[in-house]
Amino acid sequence: MNILDKIAARKREEVAFLKEEVPAESLQLLPHFNRRCISLKENLKNSSTGIIAEFKRRSPSHPEINLEADAATVTAGYETAGASGISVLTDEEFFGGSLDDLAIARETVKLPLLRKDFMIDEYQIIEAKAMGADVILLIAAILKPDEIKTLSKKAKDLGLEVLLEVHNEEELKNAIFDTVDMIGVNNRNLKTFEVDLQTSKDLAEKIPNQFVKISESGISETSAITELQKSGFKGFLIGGNFMKTEDPGKSASEFIQKLK
Template sequence: MNILDRIATDKRLEVEEQKEMVPVEALQLLPHFKRKCISLAKRLRTSPPGIIAEFKRRSPSLPDLNPDADVAEITSEYEKAGAAGISVLTDELYFGGTADDLMLARETVNIPLLRKDFIIDEYQIIEAKAFGADVILLIAALLKPEEIRKFSVLARKLGLEVLLEVHNQEELERSIMPSIDMIGVNNRNLKTFEMDLNISKNLAEEIPSEFVKVSESGISETSSILELQKSGFQGFLIGGNFMKTKDPGNSAQKFMQELKSGR
């Protein structure tokens, strides 16, 4: 069983437990459930360089990344640095995140928030809206096309945008549908965790122009973004490169200043 399969198995158990503790009806009563979402896709199209700065405390490949990171402090600094949006990990078992991180980030910043998790159930989409997210992530490697369709349609009904994550052309071809807003190419193989920026470059021309193109993972140099922009990418999700430092917010600010000066 690879890492993605293990995560999916654990996530299904977690979601079933969560459903029993907090029913959908309770989620729908939370204040953010009726909040109008902020469009990440629009910001990526109109506000270069389109950095989506990620908050996470650990990952399977980096178990001691930044275990004591403060979500309010770091997301506030990301916003000040000029991030187009912020990705917040809410998976606890593998990434050290919680729903509280997302809710606290929502109270802290006024830019789009992506709920970064392994969505395998409609319940998690309702959770995302109730906790203050503007965007959800759907991972093609984890879902069947009919699940992607069902989940993305529900997200749209709730006012959420959808970022579809793919790793290869086969996933892309079977997963494209009108209810998707953005397509993210993950440069990390979720089965082996190896990294290769050429994954984004090779898939760029295969992504229809109506979708915002986002390159995810493995971006540590501004030169990489300049190259990816030539391939039509408008969004760049960066997490480990910032979170591995003592001051992620300052690292993000320096990165974006360097990127602007190199344009």
């Protein structure tokens, strides 16, 4: 069992518990549930840099990125830096995040917010909307094609955009639906944790042009973005490179200024 399978199994237990504790009907009464979402897709299309800055405290491969990070401070810094959107990790056990971080980010910034978690149930999509997300992440490696179709349709019904994450051509071929807005290529091998940007370049031409292309993981130099832009990528998700510094917002600002 690789780390992704382990996380997905734990997530199923979490969701079953939460459904009992906080019924979906209660989530739908929260103020943000009826809020009109901000489009990350359009922001990326109209951006020359396309940075999606990520808020995360740790990960399975890096257990101590920035454990004391404050969601309001960091996300405000990202917005000031000129990010096109912000990704917020909401998984607690493996990434040190929470839905509170997402809610705090929503109260802090006006940028589109991606709820980054391991989505396996429609309940989590209702949660995401209720807590202020604009976009949800679906990971092809832990979902069957019919699950991707069902979950992405639910997201669209609620006005959310959908970012589908793939790791290889097989996942891509089995997961292309009209209810997906953006396709992200994760450059990290989930079995070895090794990162190779060539993964994005190899898959770029296989992603239909109807989808905004996003490259994820392992991007630490502006030169890498320049190269990936040549392959048609409009979005670049960067987390650890900013979060490992004392001032993630400042780091993001310096990075984005170099790109302009």
